[in-house]
Amino acid sequence: MSALSSIVVGSHVWVEDPEVAWIDGNVLEVDGEEIKVNCTSGKTIISKASNVYPKDTEAPSGGVDDMTKLAYLHEPGVLDNLKCRYATNEIYTYTGSILIAVNPFKRLPDLYGKDVMEKYKGAVFGDLSPHPFAIADAAYRQMVNDGISQSILVSGESGAGKTESTKMLMQYLAYMGGRAAADGRSVEQKVLESNPVLEAFGNAKTVRNNNSSRFGKFVEIQFDKRGRISGAAIRTYLLERSRVCQVSDPERNYHCFYMLCNAPPEDVERYKLANPRKFHYLNQSNCYELDGLDESKEYLATRRAMDVVGISSDKQDAIFRVVAAVLHLGNIEFEKGNDPDSSEPKDDESRSHLKIVADLFMCDEKSLENSLCKRIMVTRDEKITKSLDAQAAATSRDALAKTVYSRLFDWLVDTINNSIGQDLDSNHLIGILDIYGFESFKTNSFEQFCINLTNEKLQQHFNQHVFKMEQEEYTKEEIDWSYIEFVDNQDILDLIEKKPGGIIALLDEACMFPRSTHETFAEKLYQTFKDNKRFSKPKLSRTDFTVCHYAGDVTYQTDFFLDKNKDYVIPEHQELLILLYWYQI
Numbered sequence: 001m002s003a004l005s006s007i008v009v010g011s012h013v014w015v016e017d018p019e020v021a022w023i024d025g026n027v028l029e030v031d032g033e034e035i036k037v038n039c040t041s042g043k044t045i046i047s048k049a050s051n052v053y054p055k056d057t058e059a060p061s062g063g064v065d066d067m068t069k070l071a072y073l074h075e076p077g078v079l080d081n082l083k084c085r086y087a088t089n090e091i092y093t094y095t096g097s098i099l100i101a102v103n104p105f106k107r108l109p110d111l112y113g114k115d116v117m118e119k120y121k122g123a124v125f126g127d128l129s130p131h132p133f134a135i136a137d138a139a140y141r142q143m144v145n146d147g148i149s150q151s152i153l154v155s156g157e158s159g160a161g162k163t164e165s166t167k168m169l170m171q172y173l174a175y176m177g178g179r180a181a182a183d184g185r186s187v188e189q190k191v192l193e194s195n196p197v198l199e200a201f202g203n204a205k206t207v208r209n210n211n212s213s214r215f216g217k218f219v220e221i222q223f224d225k226r227g228r229i230s231g232a233a234i235r236t237y238l239l240e241r242s243r244v245c246q247v248s249d250p251e252r253n254y255h256c257f258y259m260l261c262n263a264p265p266e267d268v269e270r271y272k273l274a275n276p277r278k279f280h281y282l283n284q285s286n287c288y289e290l291d292g293l294d295e296s297k298e299y300l301a302t303r304r305a306m307d308v309v310g311i312s313s314d315k316q317d318a319i320f321r322v323v324a325a326v327l328h329l330g331n332i333e334f335e336k337g338n339d340p341d342s343s344e345p346k347d348d349e350s351r352s353h354l355k356i357v358a359d360l361f362m363c364d365e366k367s368l369e370n371s372l373c374k375r376i377m378v379t380r381d382e383k384i385t386k387s388l389d390a391q392a393a394a395t396s397r398d399a400l401a402k403t404v405y406s407r408l409f410d411w412l413v414d415t416i417n418n419s420i421g422q423d424l425d426s427n428h429l430i431g432i433l434d435i436y437g438f439e440s441f442k443t444n445s446f447e448q449f450c451i452n453l454t455n456e457k458l459q460q461h462f463n464q465h466v467f468k469m470e471q472e473e474y475t476k477e478e479i480d481w482s483y484i485e486f487v488d489n490q491d492i493l494d495l496i497e498k499k500p501g502g503i504i505a506l507l508d509e510a511c512m513f514p515r516s517t518h519e520t521f522a523e524k525l526y527q528t529f530k531d532n533k534r535f536s537k538p539k540l541s542r543t544d545f546t547v548c549h550y551a552g553d554v555t556y557q558t559d560f561f562l563d564k565n566k567d568y569v570i571p572e573h574q575e576l577l578i579l580l581y582w583y584q585i
Contacts, residue, residue, distance in 0.1 A: 007054060013037060016285040023074035024055050053077070055274075065130055066094040092130035098466070103161035114167060117175045132165055136172035136430075143428050144227045153430040155458055157551070159208035160439035161434050166219070166434040168196055173221055173430060177229040188421045191221065191232045193308035197416065200259060200302045201409055202236070204243060204250040207441060210290050213239040214254070215409075216435040216454070222426035231423030238436065238454070240447050244326065244405045245398040248443065249285040254405075256289060256323050257282060259302060261579050262295035263320075272323035272356045281330035281401070282396035303309060310500055311417030322408050325360035326401050328353045334373070334390040334397075342387035343373050362477050371572040372396050402575045438551045446564040449556055455494050455566050459550050460490055487552045496547070503529075517559040518543055525558075 006165035007013060009027050013036045017023040035052045039044050056071040064070060070077050085093055086102050107523035110116075111131070120133040122141070128134060139150040154162045159420065174188035188363055205251060206212040216237035225229040251308055261268070261276045268274075276282040289295070306316050320413050331353040334347040345351045358365035373393045377384040381472045435458065436451040467486045496503050510516040522543040529535035534548045538555055546555045 005047070007035065007052060011349060012055040012057050012243055014053045014055050014074075014080075015045050015047050017040065017045065022079060022251075024076075027052075058288070062088060063090070063093070065090075066096070066126065067100075068094075068096050076483075086561070092132070093381065094126070097138075099132065101132070101156075101161055101165055103159065103164075111361075112171070115170055120172070122373065132168040135173045136169045137176070138221070139430050140173060140176050140227070142376075143223065143430060147428065149427075149429045149431075151433065153458065153462075154434045155455070156434065156437050156440050157208075158206065158212060162437060163211065163213050163436050165201075166217075166432055167192075169432050170195075170219065170221070174229065177221070177223055177507040179228055184404075187229050187232055187420055190309050190416075191219070191229075191234075194234060194306045194416045194420070196302055197311075197412065198236075200256045201254060201412060202239060203285060204240075204254050205250075205290060207251060210293075213434065214243055216431075219432045219434070221430050221432070222423040223430070224426065225425070225428075225429045227428075230426055232420045233417050233422050234413055236409070238447075238450060239406055239409050241402040241406050241567065242445070242447060242560075244402050245330065247282070247283060247285045248357075250287040251285055252287050252290075253282055253285075253356070255298065256320075257300070258288065258295050259299035260320055260323050260327075263299045264296070267299075267320070271320060271327065272361065273324055279327045279330060281327060285476045287522070309416050311415055315415070315466050319408065319412070321360045321364045324402060325357045328356045328360070328407055329397060332357070332372070332397055334393040335388055337373075339387055341389050343390040344394040345369065349580055365427070367576055371570075371576045374399065374466055375572065396512075396570065396573075399567075399570055402567070402571055403569050404577070428434065438549070440552060440554045444554055445559070446561050447553065449561075452547075452551075452554060453493075456489055456492050456496070456550060460493060463488060487550055491533050492547065492549060495532055501528065507561060507565050511562055514564060518560070518562055519561060522558045 007027060007030065008028060011027045012024065012036075013027055013156045014022045014024055015035075017039075023041055023045075025037040025041075025045070026037050027035055027497045028044070029036040033049050035047055035049055037047065039045060053074045054072055056077065057079075059081070060071065061084065062080040065085075067073060067078055067081060082093060082100065084100055085091070086104075089104065089108065091102045091104050091108070093102075093552050112133075116131075120128060120131060121138050123134070123137065125134060125138045134340075135152060139152055142148060143150050154166050154169070170192060174192055176195055178188040182240065188215075198215075198217070199213070202213060202215040203211050209449065217272060218237075220233045220235070221229060222231040222233075242511070243253060257279075258276055260271065261271075261273050261282075263271075275568060276288045282288065293371060294430055303538050306319075311319070331350070333350045334343040335346040336342070337344040345354055354369060355365055358368045361368065373396075375378065375386045375388060377386050416552050435454055439448045439456045440449050441448065454512065463486060473563045494502065497505075499505050507521065510521040510524065519542065522545060525535070525545050526537050530537075536553075538544045538546055543558045544555050545558065546553050
């Protein structure tokens with residue numbers, strides 16, 4: 001209020017602009033709640049007073065390295081400061097103890113060398129330029145000096161650079177807590193080399209990001225009493241299973257599929273592979289290659305990373321057999337069978353892919369076909385075999401592909417953890433959370449809904465610790481300060497996860513009734529939340545709904561919400577895979 005009251009004719013201000021978000025200028029007139037601004041771009045804007053903010057004319061032209069030094073800590077001031085620093089490749093800026101990173105979308109190798117690590121080692125926080133190494137060093141020093149475990153939260157929108165920032169943090173902690181390996185690879189080497197393995201199987205190109213993590217990751221690095229790394233554990237969350245079978249143009253499926261299709265000829269022949277364009281799970285999008293990326297080299301690099309992590313060559317072969325089998329599985333098409341409502345492989349090509357899948361899975365071909373085309377209904381007195389029509393068989397095929405791939409990913413994580421080894425006696429650890437960024441695409445399904453709920457939870461945690469608790473501390477210590485307004489998102493969390501009556505509770509309820517459809521689910525949402533200010537129904541859709549998230553409005557398409565929420569392992573698939581597992585043991 002005091003800042004707004006200082007806006008008079010001649011004041012330098014920021015005014016909201018529909019094209020560039022914020023634009024600066026001078027106040028020409030002040031008429032109650034309306035302010036007329038002559039912008040530096042030459043145009044004149046008449047705006048509400050609530051959309052006009054004072055500009056600090058004495059701010060350095062290159063910006064400040066800590067936003068708490070700004071005279072006005074408002075949105076246009078913050079964005080302009082970041083823009084000024086970004087123009088000179090200063091991509092990092094502090095806000096107190098928080099580090100803001102702006103993705104440069106190019107390599108800046110001089111920022112991350114060992115000489116840079118050495119410079120930040122033991123430096124007083126804030127004395128040097130903002131950097132992830134400074135955050136990691138502060139966490140490490142506090143853990144060692146105070147004996148208190150630390151956590152570093154890496155948050156931001158999809159494509160913001162979270163995964164790369166996480167790598168920098170891990171590299172610095174490995175530098176500080178590393179030690180020479182007495183026998184084989186050290187713990188820190190295995191932790192670092194786990195990144196390319198997990199990225200190969202858990203990352204994909206999206207609209208915003210060529211290397212988007214399609215899973216969340218919490219890395220727990222354990223230290224001994226001397227501050228040396230003694231163990232580690234990786235936990236993963238929310239792998240995007242549906243991407244295995246459904247890819248939107250111009251996105252891609254998981255990197256490992258394209259790597260394997262571009263593997264050395266002997267491997268391509270071993271797994272009966274071909275050009276990615278030949279596979280249904282890849283050719284739903286027209287994007288097969290990434291600029292500047294050699295998939296054949298990435299395949300070999302992933303194999304080397306697996307060696308470092310401790311995955312044997314036999315297990316590597318088994319891993320890529322499963323990846324190849326998933327690709328061939330997607331090429332099995334179905335047509336109507338001889339019996340009513342039955343199905344069978346469509347043609348010789350489909351039968352060829354079926355045989356290849358059976359060979360790669362090392363299972364019986366007929367058993368595999370039956371698991372895709374039939375279901376066993378168990379009654380009180382007997383078991384009845386029910387045939388599936390062609391569409392249901394294709395759905396069954398996709399369900400098997402998603403199950404196999406997600407189980408493979410979980411197995412990879414477990415194998416990496418077993419290889420790295422945990423220090424169960426460690427009392428000190430530093431955790432790094434790299435979770436999905438907030439997502440808002442042209443089409444937003446159940447995955448985006450779960451991802452954005454996760455980010456709402458993280459935002460509440462951020463609010464709790466940065467605003468609520470700090471300001472309560474100021475009040476308790478009777479410090480003279482001005483209350484900082486912030487958006488409390490508890491009402492959004494109540495809308496989504498409140499029991500009973502939240503969106504998730506209504507979704508679970510809908511999944512319990514056989515006759516429920518996405519139309520009836522959407523109608524239930526409209527009736528329940530018609531008066532909720534955080535919920536709205538788009539005018540031109542009968543089944544979409546919009547949630548007003550802390551980061552902006554997102555419209556979700558309910559078409560697959562019920563199917564994805566009910567995503568379970570089909571018993572016939574489970575029986576087939578158990579037999580496969582024991583056979584290979």
